[in-house]
Amino acid sequence: MGNGKQIRGAQYADIAIALVLLAIGLGFTIIAYGHGLGSMRRIGAGAMPFLIGCALCLCSLICLFGALRSRIEVDVSPPLPVALVLIAVVAWALMVEPFGLVPATVVLMLIGTFAYGPIRWVSTSIVIAAMCVGCVALFIYGFRLPFTIFGG
Amino acid sequence: MDLLNQILGGFATASTPHNILFCFIGVTVGTFVGVLPGLGPLAAIALCLPITFYLDPTTAMIMLAGIFYGAQYGSSTASILLNIPGTASAAVTCLDGYPLTQKGQAGVALMITTLTSFAGGTMAIVLVMGLAPVISAFAMNFSSAEYFSVMLLGLVAASTLSIGSPIKGMTMVVAGLALSMIGTDKYTGEFRFTGGVLDLAEGVSLVALSIGLFGVAEILSSFAGKGPVLLNASSVRLRDMLPTKQQLKQSILPTFRGMGIGSVIGAMPGAGPALASYLAYVAETQVSKNPEKFGTGAIEGIAAPEAANNASVQTAFIPTLTLGVPGDVVMAVLIGALMIHGITPGPDFISSHGDIFWGLAASFWIGNVLLLVLNIPLIGIWVRMLAIPPRILYPIMLVFVCIGVYSIRNSIFDVYMMLLFGVVGYVLALFRYPAPPLLLGFVLGPLMEQHLRRALLLGRGDPMTFLHHPISAIFLALCLVLILRSLPLGPIRQKLRSRQVHRVDME
Amino acid sequence: MKKIKTLAAAFGALSMAVLGTAAHAQNYPDRPVTMIVPWAPGGAADIIARLVAEPMGKLLGQPVVIENRPGAGGTVGSAVVAKADPDGYTILMGNVASEAIAPAFYADTIPYKVLEDFAPVTQLIQQPSVLLVSKDSKFDNVKDLMAFAKENPGELYATPGVGNSPYLTFELIKDNYGVEMENVPYDSGAEVNNALNAGDVQIAINNLPEAIKAIQAGIAKPLAVTAAERNPLLPDVPTFVESGGEKIVAISWQGIFAPAGTPDAIVQKLYEATAAALKDENVVQRNKELGSVPVGSTPEEFKAFVASEIENWAYMVKLAGASAPK
Incomplete structure (x- = not known):
């Protein structure tokens, strides 16, 4: 395929991306919690980010399982x-x-x-x-x- | 009858040679700034604002509005040819527009977007003229609960974009939401996720993100594989730019649907053309008999979103003028232009400044015709850009995107952010994480948060408030339908599809 | 580093004072003057800037060119002028947000000190905020409303966002009357009006120009204005001072600043041109429509005013309990 080459560790890289996303999600969730969740009536500065952080963790976990199970081929630039x-x-x-x-x-x-x-x-x-x-x-x-x- | 008289009066105002001239200047400037990635209509409108000081307010508005919707026309060009969208809505046009270019059908794609933009825009104008008071009342009845629900629908829709793996799409929506939380919290003034970097106090720049994820990433990946699209310059003939009858037929219904969706979304201040484009695109994938062709150069995939975003841009003038609520920064500047002339938009705008309103609405129509006339000959020129070898074209594009990103807030920091997102976008694209859902999540995140908070505050903390508002409940039901349609059937359908592909291969 | 800079600036100013001031000021201006507006085009600051720029340019004999440098709540553009050459060719259209509230909110993070880095020229205009209730509200005066709010803590009120002058002024109101109320921030004054109209909220505070629209459209009743005196556009609406809120005086304003070290003669020239521009027929008419009260104070008056403003708003920011993290 052209002058790009298939990287051998593509699957590892795919797993690594999911792991990085998971780490970002965790960090995001923790920082969000620090901003305060507030009450149901007046939700805090951290509430929406907290939900987003949790969702990011969940999504990246599923991506991680996907990456563990399947193979991926990529075409990288030199x-x-x-x-x-x-x-x-x-x-x-x-x-x-x-x-x-x-x-x-x-x-x-x-x-x-x-x-x-x-x-x-x-x-x-x-x-x-x-x-x-x-x-x-x-x-x-x-x-x-x-x-x-x-x-x- | 009264209405007809007003409309005729509007056309009389708009079709004086003086006003047509300024309309033409506006749409021409708009088209060109729209084509330049990153620069956008704001810079052009800001530039023309002082000139309008010396113009009659109607003429001033006609010209400024022309820049605005002209840029919407132009913004699809760089998306289709080079995969560099300058706006979040143009990112949707990339999905099928760029594959069409790769197939050598760039001229056809541009022709289709020009025609559907025209159709979407002009039909929305009819709505604007006939139903302005109704639309205004409709927008009035939207409270935070409805806004939240329609945006949730947009996000659910974006994550079910049937390109690649659905979970990766959803991950990107969430990542976009997360990115959008960076900056100053509007309710408390707290800095969130800025890491103490003052440049992030106002959040990540949308243009830096969008140009980085798409444009820079595209340039970075152009060194691999088959490389960028190259065109044989001699092949650009009018005949090759004309869509086939089949293609035209294919784009009729999507144009109508896109126009409908765009008009409704446009009437809701703040939602903007991006949401309109995504919803229109997803609606097409949902009604299509063969949704797998989306993302590979489907005509419907460019017709519907282009009709939608141009329609939304036209109807967006209604909340802006009758409620005084600007949908975005550009609209805010347009309100400012009126206020310079001592006119404040508001509920009584149509009755007290009917001449301006109807003149402006009529000028939209004239402007759209001018755009059509202007853009068709330009297509040939744009397509020839592809004949420029990449070693010349891409460095030129790099200069333009740097200048464009920098000019948004005069910030070198944003240029570095663009580069960072370029690398991120490049890696994500390698591993089939789709970028468009991220962009929509980023655009809608802050709005959703704000409306969620306000809806709960107004509803005194009762989450059922989202179901008590009937329109909101309908949107939530649509979300559920979309989720149900994509979740359990998704994997099964994919299996069926792959089996079919196998069979085809065997034969 | 800072010291060296100050020292250098002092030397510069001194040598200029000795050698060149007279000649400079006499010829000033011999090229166009740039007025930096630290807000986006079309905003309130931009409108007043463009309004006065034209007559100002005529009086100075050189055009006054507007340059918008928006960003970070007006502090980006303000910083540009703070660092500009003090020759009178770069001036600032400053206002309450960037030159009084921002220093209180972001004390250590903004790259200029208003009183040290600027030579105040003149205050152009002032506008009060207006306390509004929806048209069918049972309240007709501040006293009744506050008595009700005291008995029913947690009533909602709308503001056009957080951190701006109406928002902070309401903190002062709550403090003064000892009431507990909950803020529903909107994105703009127009949205506040729409919320009143739709019945989402019954109480709101808004900038005068927006409030006027709501009052004229019949969707809201004004209860009080936050200036020390009544506003000519709302002659029947009492001030808070008349309504038992003696300490509630908070206005938003726009004013012109030059970089610190600008020769007095040039500041004086700018002041005279601006003061005259405020009397221009067109400017007077537009200000009336916009609900702005022209001021035109002298550089000395304006300097004292800015100093007192920074203190006032710092107090309100403290009441709001919000401050940017360091």
């Missing part, structure tokens, strides 16, 4: 491009306020394009330049979003 996409967005988030929209966009697009294989410099440069001009025109001058172009 880790490097996934990591690159995540890094690209983090870079944008780190840069946009101090350095401005244009540098942040350039860096995001460079890393993001690299995630899809070697960069073809000519076409990529054109696309990035067009995006920068377009975004500045549309979002800064058009929608007046509070971005700076080059920081400051």
